Amino acid sequence: MSSATGGAPSHATVAPVAPVGGTVRVRPRALEKAVRAASADLAGAPRDGVSVDIAEWGGGLTIRVATKLPIPGLEQSEEIRHETPIFERVRAMQIALAEELARLTGRDIRRVSVTVTGAIVPERKRVR
Numbered sequence: 001m002s003s004a005t006g007g008a009p010s011h012a013t014v015a016p017v018a019p020v021g022g023t024v025r026v027r028p029r030a031l032e033k034a035v036r037a038a039s040a041d042l043a044g045a046p047r048d049g050v051s052v053d054i055a056e057w058g059g060g061l062t063i064r065v066a067t068k069l070p071i072p073g074l075e076q077s078e079e080i081r082h083e084t085p086i087f088e089r090v091r092a093m094q095i096a097l098a099e100e101l102a103r104l105t106g107r108d109i110r111r112v113s114v115t116v117t118g119a120i121v122p123e124r125k126r127v128r
Helices: 028-043 077-082 086-105
Strands: 051-057 060-070 109-120
């Protein structure tokens, strides 16, 4: 028997013909970790410095994020001049978070509230 006429069965993944029974559950803790990671990445903050609260609301999710934002040091006057104002940065972060979290969770994101709790300022290095 030649390999072209039906030797070994194919190992390709085939989509099921009928819907598969069962349930899919995503624990709140797993959802919280995914939201915290995405929020930290978008804010530019460490993951342990971001707190999130997730709730079901209006058939979707509402997300509250509290984080610090990185800002340039005071000695970096040129960077400060070109820095986007905080309000605009947070508004852009809200929009990006809603899109990213909808993609990650597969759920409708109804609301994203962001609270800025402080600033992350780069450490000044002392010159001796």
